[in-house]
Amino acid sequence: MTSTPTRAGDPPGPGANDAPVPADPAGPGRAGRAGRVARYVAGRLTTALASLAAVVVAGFFLFRILPGDPVRAMTEGREVTAEQREELRRQFGLDQPLWQQFLDYAAGLLRFDLGTSFQYREPVAELILNRLGPTVLLAGTGTVVAALLGLFLGARAGWRPGGRGDRVNTAVALFLWSVPTFWLGLLLIVFLASGRGFVPGLFPTGGMVAPGADGALETALSTARHMVLPVATMVAVIYAQYLMIMRSSLMDEKGADYLTTARAKGLRDTLVRRRHAVPNALLPTVTLVFLNLGQVVSGVILVETVFSWPGLGQLFYSGLRVPDLGLVQGLFVVFAASVILMNLLADLVYPLLDPRVRP
Amino acid sequence: MNSHGHSSGLLRPPSLRRAAAAGTALLLAAVPALASAPAAADEDGGDTLTIATSQQVDSFNPFTAQLAVTTNVLRHVYDSLITVSPKTNEPAPSLAESWESSEDGLTWTFHLRDGVTFSDGEPLTADDVVWTFTTMMENEAAAVANGNYVSGFESVTAEDDRTVVVELDQPQATMASLNVPVVPRHVWEPILEEEGDAFAEYGNEEFPTVGSGPFVLTGHDRGRSITLEANPDHWRGAPGFDRIVLRYYSEKDAAVEALRSGEVSFVYELTQAQAEALRTTEDIHVNVAEGKRFQAFTVNPGAVTQDGEEFGDGHPALADRTLRQAIAMAVDNEEIVDKAHGGQAVAAGGYIPPRYEDFHWEPEGGGALPDFDPEAANTMLDEAGYERGGDGVRVSPDGDRLELRMHVHQDRPANVNAGLVLVERLADIGIEVRNLTVDPGVLSDALFAGEYDLIFTGWTVNPDPDYVLSIHTCGALPTEPGTMQGDAYFCDEEYDELYEAQLAEYDREARAEIIHRLQEVLHREAVVNVLAYPNIMEAYRTDHIASIQYEPAEGGNIWGQDGYWAWWSAEPASAEAGAAASGPSTGAWIGVGTVVLVLVAGGGFLLLRRRATREDRE
Numbered sequence: 001m002t003s004t005p006t007r008a009g010d011p012p013g014p015g016a017n018d019a020p021v022p023a024d025p026a027g028p029g030r031a032g033r034a035g036r037v038a039r040y041v042a043g044r045l046t047t048a049l050a051s052l053a054a055v056v057v058a059g060f061f062l063f064r065i066l067p068g069d070p071v072r073a074m075t076e077g078r079e080v081t082a083e084q085r086e087e088l089r090r091q092f093g094l095d096q097p098l099w100q101q102f103l104d105y106a107a108g109l110l111r112f113d114l115g116t117s118f119q120y121r122e123p124v125a126e127l128i129l130n131r132l133g134p135t136v137l138l139a140g141t142g143t144v145v146a147a148l149l150g151l152f153l154g155a156r157a158g159w160r161p162g163g164r165g166d167r168v169n170t171a172v173a174l175f176l177w178s179v180p181t182f183w184l185g186l187l188l189i190v191f192l193a194s195g196r197g198f199v200p201g202l203f204p205t206g207g208m209v210a211p212g213a214d215g216a217l218e219t220a221l222s223t224a225r226h227m228v229l230p231v232a233t234m235v236a237v238i239y240a241q242y243l244m245i246m247r248s249s250l251m252d253e254k255g256a257d258y259l260t261t262a263r264a265k266g267l268r269d270t271l272v273r274r275r276h277a278v279p280n281a282l283l284p285t286v287t288l289v290f291l292n293l294g295q296v297v298s299g300v301i302l303v304e305t306v307f308s309w310p311g312l313g314q315l316f317y318s319g320l321r322v323p324d325l326g327l328v329q330g331l332f333v334v335f336a337a338s339v340i341l342m343n344l345l346a347d348l349v350y351p352l353l354d355p356r357v358r359p
Numbered sequence: 360m361n362s363h364g365h366s367s368g369l370l371r372p373p374s375l376r377r378a379a380a381a382g383t384a385l386l387l388a389a390v391p392a393l394a395s396a397p398a399a400a401d402e403d404g405g406d407t408l409t410i411a412t413s414q415q416v417d418s419f420n421p422f423t424a425q426l427a428v429t430t431n432v433l434r435h436v437y438d439s440l441i442t443v444s445p446k447t448n449e450p451a452p453s454l455a456e457s458w459e460s461s462e463d464g465l466t467w468t469f470h471l472r473d474g475v476t477f478s479d480g481e482p483l484t485a486d487d488v489v490w491t492f493t494t495m496m497e498n499e500a501a502a503v504a505n506g507n508y509v510s511g512f513e514s515v516t517a518e519d520d521r522t523v524v525v526e527l528d529q530p531q532a533t534m535a536s537l538n539v540p541v542v543p544r545h546v547w548e549p550i551l552e553e554e555g556d557a558f559a560e561y562g563n564e565e566f567p568t569v570g571s572g573p574f575v576l577t578g579h580d581r582g583r584s585i586t587l588e589a590n591p592d593h594w595r596g597a598p599g600f601d602r603i604v605l606r607y608y609s610e611k612d613a614a615v616e617a618l619r620s621g622e623v624s625f626v627y628e629l630t631q632a633q634a635e636a637l638r639t640t641e642d643i644h645v646n647v648a649e650g651k652r653f654q655a656f657t658v659n660p661g662a663v664t665q666d667g668e669e670f671g672d673g674h675p676a677l678a679d680r681t682l683r684q685a686i687a688m689a690v691d692n693e694e695i696v697d698k699a700h701g702g703q704a705v706a707a708g709g710y711i712p713p714r715y716e717d718f719h720w721e722p723e724g725g726g727a728l729p730d731f732d733p734e735a736a737n738t739m740l741d742e743a744g745y746e747r748g749g750d751g752v753r754v755s756p757d758g759d760r761l762e763l764r765m766h767v768h769q770d771r772p773a774n775v776n777a778g779l780v781l782v783e784r785l786a787d788i789g790i791e792v793r794n795l796t797v798d799p800g801v802l803s804d805a806l807f808a809g810e811y812d813l814i815f816t817g818w819t820v821n822p823d824p825d826y827v828l829s830i831h832t833c834g835a836l837p838t839e840p841g842t843m844q845g846d847a848y849f850c851d852e853e854y855d856e857l858y859e860a861q862l863a864e865y866d867r868e869a870r871a872e873i874i875h876r877l878q879e880v881l882h883r884e885a886v887v888n889v890l891a892y893p894n895i896m897e898a899y900r901t902d903h904i905a906s907i908q909y910e911p912a913e914g915g916n917i918w919g920q921d922g923y924w925a926w927w928s929a930e931p932a933s934a935e936a937g938a939a940a941s942g943p944s945t946g947a948w949i950g951v952g953t954v955v956l957v958l959v960a961g962g963g964f965l966l967l968r969r970r971a972t973r974e975d976r977e
Contacts, residue, residue, distance in 0.1 A: 066800060067798060067800035067801040067803075067804050068798070068799065068800020068801070068803050068804065069800075069803060069804070069807070072803055072807075073799070073800070073803070074417075074425055074426075075425060077427075077818065077819055078425055079507050079821070079826035079827075080506075080507060081506060081507045081510055081844070082842070082844050083499075083502070083506065083510075084502060084503050084504075084506050084507065087499045087500065087502065087503055088503060091500070091503075091559045116560065119415065119417050119426075120415065120416070120417060120418075120581075121417055121418045121423070121559070121560050121562055122560075122562065127581075130581060130582075131582065186610075186612055186613070189612075189613055189616045190616060193616060193620060194616035194617070194619040194620040195619065195620045195621075196619075201620040201621075204622060205608075205613050205614075205616045205617040205620055205622055206607075206608050206609075206610075206613045206614075206617060207583060207606060207607065207608075208583065209583070211409075211584055211586075211604055211606065304609070305609045305610050306609075306610050306613060307613065308607055308608045308609045308610065308613060310581070310582035310583050310607065314582070314609055315582075318415055323800065
C-alpha cells in the first residue's frame with residue numbers, strides 16, 4: 001500500500017496551537033477550543049482526501065505499467081481469432097488513448113462507479129461488496145483475537161520481564177511470528193482437517209460454509225467451524241506484535257512514580273497492574289490496532305488462499321495475475337481508502353484517549 | 360509473605376480461564392460437526408459428486424465464456440451438433456445424428472436427432488441451431504467465445520425442423536468438430552434484444568438455466584461453489600449422479616487434503632508430487648492420462664510483419680536454419696522428461712501429441728533430423744563457420760557472439776526446470792544462454808515485441824488440430840508489430856500450401872497424411888521445437904465414484920474432456936461404502952462432544968469457585 005498514513009501520535013501542527021483568540025468575550029476559552037478542534041479535524045480530513053486523490057491517480061498509472069496484456073492473458077490457450085481479441089479490447093476500453101481511459105475512470109469514481117472487472121464481467125463494486133463480509137469476518141476476528149491475546153500476554157510478560165513466563169511467552173510468540181503463514185496453515189489442515197490414521201478430520205479443509213447448510217443457525221455454526229483453523233493460523237502468526245508492544249510499553253510504565261504511589265496505598269500487585277499500569281501502557285497499542293484494522297479490508301491473502309476463504313485478498317490476487325486492470329485499480333482504491341479512513345479515525349480518537357495530545 | 364502467596368495463586372485462575380475459553384471454542388466447533396451430514400451422502404436424497412476447482416467464473420453466457428472452468432461447465436448444459444467419440448477421438452453424433460458435405464465441399468447438411476427437448480420442455484429444432492450460428496456471425500459481442508468456428512460461414516439455413524444447411528466460403532475440414540453450444544432461441548432472443556450493447560456483460564445467472572444438455576446449471580456462489588443438477592430427460596439417458604458441485608479450493612494442496620478427508624470426490628491438475636502421495640492412499644484412484652498439451656521452446660527467426668517490416672532485437676544469427684537445427688539437436692527430450700517432469704511426460708516428437716494417434720508424427724527416416732545428437736550438432740556448426748572463441752562460446756560467421764536470451768515462465772515449474780537443462784545442453788555446443796525466468800506478462804511482452812531469442816510456449820491441442828497448425832502460417836504474422844496471431848514469427852511457403860490442403864481435405868486419412876508433412880516442415884525449420892507432452896494427473900475417491908468414462912477410453916482423462924462423457928457416465932459408489940468412509944462416525948463425535956462438555960463445565964465450575972474465594976479475600 002502506498003498510502004501515506006499520518007502517525008496517530010503526531011502532535012497537532014503548529015497552526016492548531018497558534019489559533020487566534022476569538023473576539024467573543026462571553027466564552028473565549030470554550031470558543032477558542034472549539035475552533036482549534038474544528039481546525040484540527042479539518043486539517044486531518046484534508047490530508048486524508050489528498051492522500052486518497054493521490055492514490056487514485058497513482059493506482060491507475062501504476063497498474064498500467066504492469067507487464068502483460070489482459071486480453072492475451074485471458075484468451076491464452078483459447079482458439080481465438082484476431083477479431084475476437086479486438087472485440088474484447090474494445091469492450092474493455094483498451095483501444096482508447098490512456099488519458100481518455102483515465103478520464104472515464106475518474107468520472108466513474110465520482111459517481112461511485114468502480115468500473116467493470118475484465119475477467120469476471122461484473123461491476124467491481126459488486127464483486128467487492130460480495131467479498132467484503134467474509135474478509136471482515138475472518139480478518140476482523142483474527143485481528144481482535146490476536147490483539148486481545150497479545151495484549152493480555154504482553155501485559156503479563158512486561159510486568160515481570162526476564163521471568164520464566166516472560167521468556168516462554170516471548171519465545172513462543174516470536175517463533176510463531178517467524179513461521180511462514182502458508183506452511184502453518186497447511187500443517188493445520190493436514191493434522192486437523194484431512195483425517196489421517198486414527199485422528200478424525202475435526203475441521204473442514206477450506207471454504208466458509210458447508211455446501212448443504214441452510215437456515216441461519218446451521219449456516220452460522222458451519223461458518224464458525226470453518227473459521228477455526230484460518231483464525232487460529234492468523235492469530236498464531238500475528239499476535240506477537242501486540243505482545244511485544246504491550247510488553248515494552250508496560251516495562252516503560254513500570255518505573256513510573258504513580259505506580260509507587262499506588263503501591264504505597266497498599267494496593268495488591270495485580271490491581272496496580274490492572275487498574276494503573278495497563279491503561280496507560282495501552283496507548284501506543286491504539287495506533288497499532290487502528291493501523292491493522294485499516295488493513296483488515298485488504299484481507300490476509302495467504303490465509304485466505306490456504307483456506308480457500310472467499311475474501312478480498314484472494315480476489316486481488318486473482319486480479320493481479322491477468323492483470324485485470326478494472327478489478328485491481330478498484331480494489332486498490334478501496335484498500336487505500338480503508339487504511340486512510342482508519343488512520344483518520346486514529347487521529348481523531350487519540351486526543352480523546354490522551355489529554356496530552358489534545359489540540 | 361502475603362503478596363507472595365497471592366502471586367503464586369494468581370497463576371491459576373487465568374490458566375483455568377484460558378482452558379475454559381479453549382474448551383468453549385472447541386465445543387463451538389464440534390457441535391455443528393455432529394449436525395452436518397457426511398460429504399458424499401446427501402440430505403435431500405440423491406447423490407452428489409463434488410469436484411475441487413480453483414478457476415473463477417468469467418461468465419455462464421455461452422457466447423462470451425472464455426475460461427476453462429466455464430466452458431467445461433457449459434459443455435454439460437448445452438449440447439453441440441457433434442461431439443467426440445471417447446473410443447476413437449473422432450467426431451461422433453450428438454444433436455446431429457448424421458451429416459454430409461456436397462461434392463465441392465462447400466455445403467454441409469446436418470440431420471438433427473428427433474425428440475430432443477430443452478430443460479423447460481420446449482423442443483429443440485433446426486431453428487435453434489440456425490439462430491445460434493447466425494447470432495455469432497452477425498453480432499460481434501456474441502462471437503467472442505466461438506466466433507472462430509463460424510468465420511468461414513457464408514450462410515446457415517433450416518431446410519426443415521430437423522435439417523440445418525451451412526454454406527461455406529471455402530472447404531473447411533473442421534466442420535465435423537463444431538464444438539459450439541446450441542442455445543434455445545426462445546430464451547436467448549429476448550435476452551439479446553433486451554441487453555443490446557450490454558450483451559457482452561450478460562452473465563446468464565438466472566437459475567435454473569434452460570439448455571438441452573445432460574445437466575442443468577442451478578446455482579453459482581462466486582468463489583464458493585457452482586451447482587449442476589442432472590437432467591433426467593436427456594436424450595442420451597439420465598446421468599448417474601443427481602448433482603455435481605464444483606467447490607472452490609484456491610490452494611491445490613488443500614484440495615488434495617479435501618480429497619483425503621472425503622469433502623470432495625475429484626481433484627484435477629495434480630503435480631507429480633501430489634499424484635505420488637495420493638497413489639498409496641486407500642480409497643483413492645490416481646488417473647494418469649496421455650497429455651493434450653505440448654511443451655516447446657521457439658527460436659526467434661527474426662520478427663517481421665506481413666509486409667516484411669523487420670522489428671524486435673532477436674539475435675541475427677538465428678535466421679540461419681543450420682544454427683536453429685543444431686540448437687534443436689543439442690537438447691535431449693528424454694532428459695527434459697526426467698528432470699522437468701519427474702518422468703510424468705512423453706518425450707517429443709512432432710507437434711501433435713501422440714494422444715491423437717492418426718495426426719501424431721514421429722521424426723524418423725527420410726530427411727528427418729535426429730532428435731538428440733550433440734556431436735552432429737557441433738560438426739554442423741563447425742562446417743557452417745561458427746568458430747569457438749577463447750571462452751568456448753561460438754561466434755557467427757558475421758562476427759556475432761552466440762549469447763542467447765531465454766525467456767521462461769516463472770510460474771510453470773516444468774518450464775523452469777527444462778530451462779535449466781537447456782542452458783547446460785546448449786553450452787555443450789558452444790552457445791551461452793542467459794536464463795530469464797520471468798513473470799508471464801513480461802514474457803508475453805517480449806514475445807509480441809520480438810525482443811527475445813529463445814522463448815517457452817505450449818498449447819493444448821484439441822481433437823481437431825487445425826487451430827494450432829494455423830498459428831504458424833504466414834497469415835498469422837503480425838500486420839504491425841505487437842499484433843501477431845501466432846507465437847513464433849514462423850512463415851514458410853511450403854507450410855502454407857500444406858496447411859490449405861489439409862483444411863480442404865475431407866478424407867480423414869488423407870488429411871492426417873498432410874498433417875504429418877506439416878509437422879515435418881516445422882521440425883525441419885527448427886523454429887518451433889517441441890520438448891515433451893506432459894501427462895494429465897487427476898484423482899478421485901473410489902468410495903464415492905464407482906465408475907467413470909475416460910476420454911479416450913484407453914489412457915484418457917476425466918477433467919477437460921471434449922465431450923461430457925465423464926460426468927454423464929459417472930456412477931455413484933454404493934451408499935454404505937460412501938457413508939462409512941466419509942469422516943468419523945457419529946459415535947466418535949458424541950465422544951468428543953462429551954469430553955469437551957465435561958472440560959468446559961469443570962473449568963467453569965473451578966473458575967467460579969476461584970473467583971468467589973478471591974472476592975471473599977478482598
